[in-house]
Amino acid sequence: xxxxxxxxxxxxxxxxxxxxxxxxxxxxxxxxxxxxxxxxxxxxxxxxxxxxxxxxxxxxxxxxxxxxxxxxxxxxxxxxxxxxxxxxxxxxxxxxxxxxxxxxxxxxxxxxxxxxxxxxxxxxxxxxxxxxxxxxxxxxxxxxxxxxxxxxxxxxxxxxxxxxxxxxxxxxxxxxxxxxxxxxxxxxxxxxxxxxxxxxxxxxxxxxxxxxxxxxxxxxxxxxxxxxxxxxxxxxxxxxxxxxxxxxxxxxxxxxxxxxxxxxxxxxxxxxxxxxxxxxxxxxxxxxxxxxxxxxxxxxxxxxxxxxxxxxxxxxxxxxxxxxxxxxxxxxxxxxxxxxxxxxxxxxxxxxxxxxxxxxxxxxx
Amino acid sequence: xxxxxxxxxxxxxxxxxxxxxxxxxxxxxxxxxxxxxxxxxxxxxxxxxxxxxxxxxxxxxxxxxxxxxxxxxxxxxxxxxxxxxxxxxxxxxxxxxxxxxxxxxxxxxxxxxxxxxxxxxxxxxxxxxxxxxxxxxxxxxxxxxxxxxxxxxxxxxxxxxxxxxxxxxxxxxxxxxxxxxxxxxxxxxxxxxxxxxxxxxxxxxxxxxxxxxxxxxxxxxxxxxxxxxxxxxxxxxxxxxxxxxxxxxxxxxxxxxxxxxxxxxxxxxxxxxxxxxxxxxxxxxxxxxxxxxxxxxxxxxxxxxxxxxxxxxxxxxxxxxxxxxxxxxxxxxxxxxxxxxxxxxxxxxxxxxxxxxxxxxxxxxxxxxxxxxxxxxxxxxxxxxxxxxxxxxxxxxxxxxxxxxxxxxxxxxxxxxxxxxxxxxxxxxxxxxxxxxxxxxxxxxxxxxxxxxxxxxxxxxxxxxxxxxxxxxxxxxxxxxxxxxxxxxxxxxxxxxxxxxxxxxxx
Numbered sequence: 001x002x003x004x005x006x007x008x009x010x011x012x013x014x015x016x017x018x019x020x021x022x023x024x025x026x027x028x029x030x031x032x033x034x035x036x037x038x039x040x041x042x043x044x045x046x047x048x049x050x051x052x053x054x055x056x057x058x059x060x061x062x063x064x065x066x067x068x069x070x071x072x073x074x075x076x077x078x079x080x081x082x083x084x085x086x087x088x089x090x091x092x093x094x095x096x097x098x099x100x101x102x103x104x105x106x107x108x109x110x111x112x113x114x115x116x117x118x119x120x121x122x123x124x125x126x127x128x129x130x131x132x133x134x135x136x137x138x139x140x141x142x143x144x145x146x147x148x149x150x151x152x153x154x155x156x157x158x159x160x161x162x163x164x165x166x167x168x169x170x171x172x173x174x175x176x177x178x179x180x181x182x183x184x185x186x187x188x189x190x191x192x193x194x195x196x197x198x199x200x201x202x203x204x205x206x207x208x209x210x211x212x213x214x215x216x217x218x219x220x221x222x223x224x225x226x227x228x229x230x231x232x233x234x235x236x237x238x239x240x241x242x243x244x245x246x247x248x249x250x251x252x253x254x255x256x257x258x259x260x261x262x263x264x265x266x267x268x269x270x271x272x273x274x275x276x277x278x279x280x281x282x283x284x285x286x287x288x289x290x291x292x293x294x295x296x297x298x299x300x301x302x303x304x305x306x307x308x309x310x311x312x313x314x315x316x317x318x319x320x321x322x323x324x325x326x327x328x329x330x331x332x333x334x335x336x337x338x339x340x341x342x343x344x345x346x347x348x349x350x351x352x353x354x355x356x357x358x359x360x361x362x363x364x365x
Numbered sequence: 366x367x368x369x370x371x372x373x374x375x376x377x378x379x380x381x382x383x384x385x386x387x388x389x390x391x392x393x394x395x396x397x398x399x400x401x402x403x404x405x406x407x408x409x410x411x412x413x414x415x416x417x418x419x420x421x422x423x424x425x426x427x428x429x430x431x432x433x434x435x436x437x438x439x440x441x442x443x444x445x446x447x448x449x450x451x452x453x454x455x456x457x458x459x460x461x462x463x464x465x466x467x468x469x470x471x472x473x474x475x476x477x478x479x480x481x482x483x484x485x486x487x488x489x490x491x492x493x494x495x496x497x498x499x500x501x502x503x504x505x506x507x508x509x510x511x512x513x514x515x516x517x518x519x520x521x522x523x524x525x526x527x528x529x530x531x532x533x534x535x536x537x538x539x540x541x542x543x544x545x546x547x548x549x550x551x552x553x554x555x556x557x558x559x560x561x562x563x564x565x566x567x568x569x570x571x572x573x574x575x576x577x578x579x580x581x582x583x584x585x586x587x588x589x590x591x592x593x594x595x596x597x598x599x600x601x602x603x604x605x606x607x608x609x610x611x612x613x614x615x616x617x618x619x620x621x622x623x624x625x626x627x628x629x630x631x632x633x634x635x636x637x638x639x640x641x642x643x644x645x646x647x648x649x650x651x652x653x654x655x656x657x658x659x660x661x662x663x664x665x666x667x668x669x670x671x672x673x674x675x676x677x678x679x680x681x682x683x684x685x686x687x688x689x690x691x692x693x694x695x696x697x698x699x700x701x702x703x704x705x706x707x708x709x710x711x712x713x714x715x716x717x718x719x720x721x722x723x724x725x726x727x728x729x730x731x732x733x734x735x736x737x738x739x740x741x742x743x744x745x746x747x748x749x750x751x752x753x754x755x756x757x758x759x760x761x762x763x764x765x766x767x768x769x770x771x772x773x774x775x776x777x778x779x780x781x782x783x784x785x786x787x788x789x790x791x792x793x794x795x796x797x798x799x800x801x802x803x804x805x806x807x808x809x810x811x812x813x814x815x816x817x818x819x820x821x822x823x824x825x826x827x828x829x830x831x832x833x834x835x836x837x838x839x840x841x842x843x844x845x846x847x848x849x850x851x852x853x854x855x856x857x858x859x860x861x862x863x864x865x866x867x868x869x870x871x872x
Contacts, residue, residue: 002415003406006423009514013420018511022518025818047424049521050818052785054809060753060764062774064677065670067763073671073752074761149656157652 014045015351022047103223137177146176190225190279190312192217193268195261197286198250199236206319209347210285211248213317216357217283225279231268235261237291241268258290258328259298266306275310282307283315283360288326296328300335308341313365317345317356340365367395373454376464383648384471388723389640391474392488393449396467400456404440405429407453411623412445413494417501417615418510419517441665442466446477446626448488461654465661468644472637475726480632482625482730485532490622497615504608516609520616522822525784526595527617529624591788591803596620598789603826613826627782628730635679636726638665642680671752671761673778678747682734685743686725687718731779739775741768777807785811790834800827804835811835820846 012018025048063073133146151170155161161168194214196202222228232247233239239260242250265282273280290296307314318329329346336342345359346352369377377396384391399407409425410416433439441462444452452470454463477483487493505513551569554560592598596617600610626633642662650658668674689695693713702708725734743749750766751774764770777783786805794801800823804811816833823831823846830847834856841856 001406002418003409003422003426005418006409006420007426008423009418009420010423010427019515046428047420048815049421049518050815050822051522051525052787052804052819053812053815054783054785055812060751060761060774061671061778062673062749062771063670063752063763064668064674064748064750066748067670067750067752067766069763069765071763072758072760073763074669153653153656156655 010047013047025050103219107220107223132179133176134179135173135176137179141178141180143176143178147174150174150176189227189229189277190221190281191229191231191269191273192221192281192283193231193233193265194247195233195235195239195265195282195284196247197236197256197258197261197289198234198252199254199256199289200252201287201289201321202251202319203321205350206287206321207248207251209319209350209353210317212350212353213285213347213356213360214283216353217281217315217360220357220361221281233261233264233268235264239264255291256286256289257295258284258286259295259302262299262302262307266302269310280311281313281315282311283317285317285319286326286328287321288318288328290326290328296331300331303332303336303342308339311341313340313360313363314342315345315360316342317347317360320346320348368398369396369454370398372460373398373463376460377467380464380467380471380644380649383644384468384475384640387640387644388719389471389475390479391450391471392447392478394444394452394470394474395449396452396454396470398454398456401433401439402430404443404453404455405433408440408443410494412443412451413491415495415498417498417517418505419514419521421521442469444470444473445490446483446486446488447491448478450474450477451491459657461650461657462661464649464654465641465645465658468649469637469641471644472640473633475640476629476633476636479727480625480629480730481728482533482628486622486625487618493618493622497619500611500615504612508608513608513612516612517616519822519825520596520613522819523596523599523826524616524620525782526593526787527597527620527624528593529628529781531594532621532624585793587792588789591790593786593788595787595789595802598792599826602792604828605826625730628732628779631675631679631682631731631779632726632729632734633679634675635681635683638676638680639683639722670763673775681747682738682743683722683725685740686738687722689718690721691716691718693717732776735772735775735779739772744768744771785809787833794832798829800829800831802831802833804833806836810837813837816844817846817851820844820851824848 009018013022016023067073133143147170148168151168151174152161154171154174155168192214194210196207196210198207218228218230230244232242232244234242234247234250234252235257236252237255237257237260239257241264261284269275269280269282290299303314316329316332318325325346329344332342332344336344340363343360343363345356347356367374373396381394405426407414408429409422416422429440440455441458442452442454444450450470450473452466452474454466458466501513501517551564554563588598596613599605600613600617605613645658645662646655666674666677666680668677691714692711693699693715694708694711699708699711702711725738729737744766745768748766749771751764751770752761753764754760755762786807788803788805789800790803791801792798802823816835820831820833830845832843832845834841834843836842843854843856845852845854
């Protein structure tokens, strides 16, 4: 199909393989949308062909509703009003997506295996999950909306519905009930500890990548663990624990001692997360520069002795920066090779994020 | 050609007849049942099965197919303005949806055929699009894909610079110019012997010379009148290779083909929605489908506080017009009636509604539609308001709900598709063959970064320094790109003057 050629061409431009001049018009959109509000947008890169146009914030539009002057109406979204499309008539129906559904999609898309919580001591708890509508059931679970809907359908169908006097009376066979089944909900606890190098060589773009990765990792793990905790550690030559906001904002200059972060991480785990009860997921992101080979050897030792035996999986993501990438990834690859307990991922750019998620979560641990 | 299932074909026949009986007058309409992947492809191509190769179609396709895959959005109907009309149904949709789409499509087809703003469109555009694709592929083979695609990028950057009304204006081959009139600069002389005192010969001579010069200058002005069809001007006057002229012509032809769809978006969607709603609820649906229909219909008509829904405003306006003309709520007597109660119950039982809406769908475009038929009552009833961007809070906020503001906001957005109006003012600016564009500023500045990039693309066509006069930050300014540097100059209070002497005299 010819459209595939066009599509490949578009992707090539986005990836910068052809037409450098158009790269500057690539807008990645809001990859996540509103993170706090639970709803997200799927990443859809777009290239804007420049044209003479009005500044978006300059003009307004016409809306509908019970509005008082000064009331916030939200963002009019792409182009807002007045971008009378030249395309033929299309109905676009927007559907909101919950994090749960998003995780499903992610799982299907990347063919991620289900995570198997470690340990056999963990007790699964039975949970009732409402799965649909059934014609029989206890009165307490009557589904009012469906019942009335089918009553209305019946009345219209049989011609007994009177629009002047809209009285809808469900009879026995209109009744609908919520149906449920019992599902096993692993009651296990999990913690993710994010570590990030914030030394000078990690720029805004690198941190944005880490932010996006951690978002997807959270989304995926939340699907599997009911109580998911997250902790954040930043480090340059020294490490400290911070809150999430600080984690993504801080940038420091100076050297890098990766072992400082690993030490702090180990302390946190030992203090708060007994390793026989908790599923533990440390993730570390850096550009791969470490102060010395000696420090790297120290890190390897800690991984071997503490992290790998005690954690579900240890993730290391190396984010390439414009200053190039360091040795650390190679060192770990050499040391651990195909070890199931550690996942290594090289993230060259935003486009590689999904591949990298697959690296991290594809082992189902 | 059509590949409908027997069941769908039976429904199609029935709905087609129902539409006909209701007074709709369509070209033959061919429905095809296709997969969502094909729908995405055709939609990316603007409804056509074949377009010239370009990455922007790939981008549209990726967006449509991805957002469908992720459950974010779904295209329900697509129909193209050709004779016969082609429309697409999606495989696997529920029967109720298919019927809804068919009824809606017949509304569009009637509109395409009868609305005068479509009267100049090429009804064989399917062939023309294929022809364009062949030509552009041929150029790509000869000059390389990158070269041709880069040039298309430039053309697309300027594709909105057309004169949307020009297809409807009959232009004579030679513009008849009024004969140059001798300007009467002589004062009236009552007494013959005073003549030389009142109009001294030297002064008279001087004025004559000046007038001649002015006339000459005007004759040399190029273009004579400011030109809105910038693309056409470039086709004839820019230093382009033959293949480039052809590519630019293709882009321009397609822009003009799609232009009426933009000019009538609200009406066209309103008309189709009016008919699908009417026909579905009175003739087509069976009892068990009514709820799903209502659900779907309500979804399409939803209007958010921050967005304008052409379907909603369009259908409500058509219904409003029908009701008003049925009851005789128009004309001087009604307008001048101040009694609220009397106005509300005004019903002369004229029954002119049906005829009126058919007339409106024939002669109006969105601008005239809103201008003539949007009433204050309508705005109040539909709770319309204007929102604006508040610089302090960095948010879009409800601004006003008065009728005048709503109407002018709507009209502003519909005029020229809510895009700035740009004209070629002078193609021999500064007497150096430079190009001067003029933005007719209507209170809203252009987006600066897009403006500079677009101006650079204008340069790629004109190949000489290019300028644009506009107002930015409340100051008349001239922006210029000379091939290397992008510069910004303040203009004098008189605004941009294409007269080459301006700078010398003011500076």
